[in-house]
Amino acid sequence: MIAVVLLGAGNVGQHLFEAIKKSSDTEVVQWYNRDIAKLQPFKNETDICDSIESLKEADIYIIAVSDDAIKNLALQLPFNDRLVVHTSGMTSIHDLDKSLHRGVFYPLQSFTKGKPIDFKKVPICLEALNKQHYVILQQLANALGSKSYKINTEQRKTLHLSAVFVNNFGNQLFRIAHELSDAKNINFEILKPLIVETADKINELSPYMAQTGPAVRGDKKTLKQHLKELDNSPHKLVYELMTQSIKRTHGKR
Numbered sequence: 001m002i003a004v005v006l007l008g009a010g011n012v013g014q015h016l017f018e019a020i021k022k023s024s025d026t027e028v029v030q031w032y033n034r035d036i037a038k039l040q041p042f043k044n045e046t047d048i049c050d051s052i053e054s055l056k057e058a059d060i061y062i063i064a065v066s067d068d069a070i071k072n073l074a075l076q077l078p079f080n081d082r083l084v085v086h087t088s089g090m091t092s093i094h095d096l097d098k099s100l101h102r103g104v105f106y107p108l109q110s111f112t113k114g115k116p117i118d119f120k121k122v123p124i125c126l127e128a129l130n131k132q133h134y135v136i137l138q139q140l141a142n143a144l145g146s147k148s149y150k151i152n153t154e155q156r157k158t159l160h161l162s163a164v165f166v167n168n169f170g171n172q173l174f175r176i177a178h179e180l181s182d183a184k185n186i187n188f189e190i191l192k193p194l195i196v197e198t199a200d201k202i203n204e205l206s207p208y209m210a211q212t213g214p215a216v217r218g219d220k221k222t223l224k225q226h227l228k229e230l231d232n233s234p235h236k237l238v239y240e241l242m243t244q245s246i247k248r249t250h251g252k253r
């Protein structure tokens, strides 16, 4: 049984708590949060606390707090030589204090409170400074049913950047489509199967091979009509940039 102390009760903290609860090979022995009120609903499920000084002994301490707070929280831990990991894509393993056994347990998924996530489908990017600690992190990922990958700090930062393109920018494009269709009283439901198929296709084809549409075809007349429709729209620039990007990738002028 892997004993975990969880620090942080935000999106990631809450999803990790639920995932660990479901596993028979690991347990949250204590849950810390700066604001104890967020932990009150869980007080019958684990030991909750808001005092760093009273942290219990555990195999792994998972710091799932805002990126800017990780370093300082790690500094305040009242022990040395225990395995402490953070869950951040953009924070170096070396931001954790040297006196600790340091690691990273970065789940590459978008977590929002209240939207359940199946950890079997969450890739976990692991980093540790020695083999023994890496193996413990691997065991924790396995206990959650997740696939894990050995990813160093530099690779993780690039993964995080890639995730912004895939998730945040992708979602903003959905939002633009929603706005455009709403403005003409078109039900957004009609576009949903296309969104799902676009994502699903990359299970079978590379993003390069999967690309379709006027930019890759070099359909000048359609491109011109779309730009005309976007005259005076803040989305025109996005359309132009995305079109240029697709043309550059596919060698079109």
Ligand SMILES: NC(=O)c1ccc[n+]([C@@H]2O[C@H](COP(=O)([O-])OP(=O)(O)OC[C@H]3O[C@@H](n4cnc5c(N)ncnc54)[C@H](OP(=O)(O)O)[C@@H]3O)[C@@H](O)[C@H]2O)c1
Residues within 6 Å of the ligand: 007, 008, 009, 010, 011, 012, 013, 033, 034, 035, 036, 038, 064, 065, 066, 067, 069, 073, 087, 088, 089, 090, 106, 107, 108, 109, 110, 111, 112
């Ligand atoms: N959300 C995602 O999709 C996602 C995915 C992968 C990785 N991550 C990473 O996971 C970590 C947590 O992200 P999140 O989305 O769960 O954040 P979040 O929902 O915004 O929650 C932030 C947490 O950090 C705590 N916190 C903030 N400032 C603090 C401070 N100065 N001292 C102590 N605790 C502090 C908050 O405590 P209070 O409740 O007391 O304010 C809260 O528990 C981040 O490193 C993030 O990069 C997030």
